[in-house]
Amino acid sequence: MKRTSILLITCLFIFASLLVLPGCKQDKVVLNIYNWGEYIDPELLEKFEKETGIKINLDLFETNEHMLAKLETGGTQYDVIFPSDYVIEEMIKKDLLAKIDFSNIPNFRYVGDRFKNLNYDPTNEYSVPYFWGTVGIMYNTEMVDEEVDSWDILWKEKYAGKILMLDSMRDTIGVALKKLGYSVNETDPGRLEEAKQLLIQQRPLVNGYYVDEIKDMMINGDAAIAVNWSGAAMDIYWEGIENIRFVVPKEGSNLWFDCMVIPKTSQHKKEAEMFINFMLDPENAYQNSLYVGYVSPVTEAFERLMQENPEVADMDAYNPSEEVLDKCEVFIDLGDNRPLYNRIWTEIKVQ
Amino acid sequence: MKNRARILAYPYIVWMIIFIVVPLLLVLFYSVTEGNINDPSSLSFSLKSYTRVFDIMYLNVIWKSFKLAIISTLFCLILGYPVALIISTVKARYKNIVLMFFLVPIWMNFLLRTYAWMSILSPNGFINRLLTFLGLPPLQIMPGQTAVILGMIYNFLPFMVLPIYTVLSKIDKSVLEAAMDLGANKIVTFIKVILPLTVPGIISGITMVFMPAVSTFVISQLLGGGKELLIGNLIEQQFTVQRDWHFGSALSIILMIMILISMAIMSKVEKDDGNGGAPIW
Amino acid sequence: MVKFLKRFYLTLIFIFLYAPILVLIVFSFNESKSRGYWGGFTLKWYVELFRDRDILKALYYTFLVALLSSIISTVIGTFSAIGIHNMGLFTKKMALNINYLPVLNPDIVTGIALMTLFVSLNMRLGFMTMLISHTVFNIPYVILSVLPKLKQMDKNMTEAALDLGATPSYALRKVIIPQIMPGVITGALIAFTLSIDDFVISFFTTGSGVTNLSILVYSMAKRGVKPSINALTTLMLLTVVILLLLINKRTTKGDELIP
Numbered sequence: 001m002k003r004t005s006i007l008l009i010t011c012l013f014i015f016a017s018l019l020v021l022p023g024c025k026q027d028k029v030v031l032n033i034y035n036w037g038e039y040i041d042p043e044l045l046e047k048f049e050k051e052t053g054i055k056i057n058l059d060l061f062e063t064n065e066h067m068l069a070k071l072e073t074g075g076t077q078y079d080v081i082f083p084s085d086y087v088i089e090e091m092i093k094k095d096l097l098a099k100i101d102f103s104n105i106p107n108f109r110y111v112g113d114r115f116k117n118l119n120y121d122p123t124n125e126y127s128v129p130y131f132w133g134t135v136g137i138m139y140n141t142e143m144v145d146e147e148v149d150s151w152d153i154l155w156k157e158k159y160a161g162k163i164l165m166l167d168s169m170r171d172t173i174g175v176a177l178k179k180l181g182y183s184v185n186e187t188d189p190g191r192l193e194e195a196k197q198l199l200i201q202q203r204p205l206v207n208g209y210y211v212d213e214i215k216d217m218m219i220n221g222d223a224a225i226a227v228n229w230s231g232a233a234m235d236i237y238w239e240g241i242e243n244i245r246f247v248v249p250k251e252g253s254n255l256w257f258d259c260m261v262i263p264k265t266s267q268h269k270k271e272a273e274m275f276i277n278f279m280l281d282p283e284n285a286y287q288n289s290l291y292v293g294y295v296s297p298v299t300e301a302f303e304r305l306m307q308e309n310p311e312v313a314d315m316d317a318y319n320p321s322e323e324v325l326d327k328c329e330v331f332i333d334l335g336d337n338r339p340l341y342n343r344i345w346t347e348i349k350v351q
Numbered sequence: 352m353k354n355r356a357r358i359l360a361y362p363y364i365v366w367m368i369i370f371i372v373v374p375l376l377l378v379l380f381y382s383v384t385e386g387n388i389n390d391p392s393s394l395s396f397s398l399k400s401y402t403r404v405f406d407i408m409y410l411n412v413i414w415k416s417f418k419l420a421i422i423s424t425l426f427c428l429i430l431g432y433p434v435a436l437i438i439s440t441v442k443a444r445y446k447n448i449v450l451m452f453f454l455v456p457i458w459m460n461f462l463l464r465t466y467a468w469m470s471i472l473s474p475n476g477f478i479n480r481l482l483t484f485l486g487l488p489p490l491q492i493m494p495g496q497t498a499v500i501l502g503m504i505y506n507f508l509p510f511m512v513l514p515i516y517t518v519l520s521k522i523d524k525s526v527l528e529a530a531m532d533l534g535a536n537k538i539v540t541f542i543k544v545i546l547p548l549t550v551p552g553i554i555s556g557i558t559m560v561f562m563p564a565v566s567t568f569v570i571s572q573l574l575g576g577g578k579e580l581l582i583g584n585l586i587e588q589q590f591t592v593q594r595d596w597h598f599g600s601a602l603s604i605i606l607m608i609m610i611l612i613s614m615a616i617m618s619k620v621e622k623d624d625g626n627g628g629a630p631i632w
Numbered sequence: 633m634v635k636f637l638k639r640f641y642l643t644l645i646f647i648f649l650y651a652p653i654l655v656l657i658v659f660s661f662n663e664s665k666s667r668g669y670w671g672g673f674t675l676k677w678y679v680e681l682f683r684d685r686d687i688l689k690a691l692y693y694t695f696l697v698a699l700l701s702s703i704i705s706t707v708i709g710t711f712s713a714i715g716i717h718n719m720g721l722f723t724k725k726m727a728l729n730i731n732y733l734p735v736l737n738p739d740i741v742t743g744i745a746l747m748t749l750f751v752s753l754n755m756r757l758g759f760m761t762m763l764i765s766h767t768v769f770n771i772p773y774v775i776l777s778v779l780p781k782l783k784q785m786d787k788n789m790t791e792a793a794l795d796l797g798a799t800p801s802y803a804l805r806k807v808i809i810p811q812i813m814p815g816v817i818t819g820a821l822i823a824f825t826l827s828i829d830d831f832v833i834s835f836f837t838t839g840s841g842v843t844n845l846s847i848l849v850y851s852m853a854k855r856g857v858k859p860s861i862n863a864l865t866t867l868m869l870l871t872v873v874i875l876l877l878l879i880n881k882r883t884t885k886g887d888e889l890i891p
Contacts, residue, residue: 063592346585346588366708367730453646458876590747596748607737
């Protein structure tokens with residue numbers, strides 16, 4: 001009995017130490033990346049690791065709000081983050097970002113000029129464009145036999161239980177605001193109240209509020225219409241599925257830009273800049289755009305995909321026309337009005 | 352020897368203060384302050400977070416959580432008690448195997464079990480495919496409240512059965528025989544003898560089901576489609592999305608107090624019944 | 633007739649409990665990714681499982697944390713239980729009440745409280761914080777298992793040993809611990825099980841890429857599950873059944889299956 005217990009404990013210790021040892025070789029530089037789900041080609045990460053010897057740790061978040069909350073909690077150390085426009089505005093105001101040394105990012109010249117010096121980062125010192133797109137309606141042509149051109153379709157009884165909305169505060173409240181003809185950055189409490197009532201009215205028809213689940217649910221035919229970001233529809237298209245279409249409604253919508261930023265707390269700024277430079281290489285940007293589905297701000301990658309697939313030039317999801325873009329607005333930081341939006345969003349979710 | 356032995360516990364007392372008492376005090380502290388949590392100097396005393404909870408909207412959430420938890424607990428009790436009874440009457444040879452197979456789902460990861468349920472309940476999942484195949488109309492229960500309740504029952508049923516079974520298996524057989532000898536038939540024996548003796552087990556089971564059911568956020572998140580917000584979801588959101596630590600802390604303290612009160616009520620019931628149920632006649 | 637009803641009802645309940653898991657297992661062999669169509673038999677998801685870095689990493693951390701925290705909590709818990717057992721009435725009550733807080737509290741409150749502590753101390757959320765958190769909620773269960781055994785223990789034996797010249801530590805090793813060993817082992821097992829299964833507390837106290845199985849499945853359930861998770865479910869079920877069969881063989885009387 002004594003011998004067996006000693007043997008058992010020794011085995012346990014050996015087993016435990018074998019488990020712990022692999023975690024001990026921490027000499028290589030590790031880059032901690034915080035990104036949206038399914039938003040970067042894993043092959044590119046491997047390629048980067050092979051080319052530079054820098055290991056990459058990828059953490060995922062669902063929405064900007066999740067990401068900001070995690071950052072504010074503290075106790076994290078990320079080197080590259082992928083926030084959206086209005087969030088970058090807030091992060092700059094709160095002095096959370098490091099100024100990027102563009103001499104380390106020569107590939108920045110490949111980025112189209114219309115993506116530089118945008119309103120959220122006017123001097124373009126803190127962010128590097130990554131993907132851009134719109135918010136619109138994704139629908140299944142086999143389940144929807146009418147023309148889809150307005151946000152109104154999301155409030156139609158005949159699609160009850162087959163409508164998916166985004167579990168993202170700004171995007172969903174933005175949809176209601178646009179349907180009412182207001183701005184997506186509306187701060188007037190009366191108008192926001194109207195939007196809230198509209199969304200509460202819609203609730204019984206909504207299957208659920210999701211983010212990443214929407215893609216699978218649409219492909220499986222679990223739902224007929226969904227609000228989603230443009231690239232998600234392109235992603236489905238690149239997978240060869242023909243019956244899911246995307247359109248930006250005539251009332252207008254949201255135009256967004258996701259960028260790469262480096263938080264001030266990063267300990268590996270040079271390596272982070274190396275990574276950003278790597279992602280801007282036209283070959284890599286092309287591969288990434290094809291895998292993720294979203295549209296790259298790197299002109300060469302954007303045009304190459306269009307040349308190889310001429311039909312996407314007419315798609316709202318890939319190449320929205322000037323007409324469409326004119327009716328779209330970029331989110332701006334709500335600042336002190338955020339609690340108002342928070343409260344409305346909670347009231348809608350809690351019914 | 353006794354005094355020397357006490358020293359063995361002192362390190363743990365320190366540990367408990369650091370990791371059990373202090374964290375709860377911190378949560379209490381955040382619940383009664385407002386301001387930026389990253390900037391301690393901006394914090395000021397305020398009961399705003401608590402008064403905010405009294406908004407009808409949040410009271411509804413609390414009520415919904417209790418409602419769903421009570422329904423699930425009741426179903427677990429109604430479905431689970433017979434199971435415990437039946438297993439306890441199984442022949443000794445098979446009893447262990449049956450019990451073991453009953454325990455297997457508990458040992459499987461809780462998230463995996465919930466995900467499994469998601470899989471078969473989804474609009475194009477297994478159950479609906481089966482129904483369509485049989486020519487029946489498909490079920491529309493997921494996502495929704497019914498799915499959440501089903502998920503709770505599914506996850507927590509074994510936790511109701513186990514305590515009841517444990518108590519049942521400890522009942523002295525001779526007591527049952529005595530009752531029968533005195534002329535009681537099976538039903539009367541059950542109501543007057545077995546049931547009262549199993550009350551501690553029932554209380555245990557109710558506690559082990561009700562508490563996680565009322566505070567869950569996983570089941571309501573995955574099976575509710577973001578539409579069924581329970582108090583657990585509300586708390587989780589304050590910390591992961593809304594960045595309102597003060598409100599989240601207040602909600603946590605309220606949840607904690609409600610649970611402690613429920614448990615106090617439970618143990619009172621147990622005490623009262625313990626005195627009344629012990630003498631059989 | 634009654635016997636038939638009993639068997640029927642029990643079978644129904646078992647079907648209810650196992651159906652979802654069995655469906656997952658069947659679909660783990662499904663060629664097609666879909667949850668509704670059968671595309672043909674394949675073992676590719678099992679191969680995929682062993683090549684998936686995320687899943688393997690999550691499994692690694694799950695087991696590592698469970699093993700370490702159950703060992704640590706068993707050691708601390710056992711000694712603390714002995715210490716508490718020998719305390720005066722008032723201090724004993726106080727200590728036990730605080731000790732049982734993590735057991736009584738819903739895990740979301742414990743998780744948030746611990747996260748708040750770590751953040752206030754400016755600690756980086758990651759492996760250490762997850763390990764500490766698991767230990768915090770494991771120790772009370774160890775104490776819960778060991779204390780009854782201590783109470784059942786024959787006090788006279790310890791005194792006799794001391795009278796016969798044993799040093800306190802010798803008495804501890806040779807007299808006390810062997811008597812409470814069943815409680816210690818049960819406590820260790822409970823700690824291990826709770827750790828493996830934990831979601832909420834880990835969710836709030838981890839970071840820096842450290843995840844466990846539950847957190848992985850949760851994010852997958854929201855993101856679109858990889859079919860390799862079905863394969864994982866099958867393997868888990870097999871492991872659990874084999875383990876329980878082994879344990880069953882060891883407990884011959886069959887009454888200690890539930891402590």
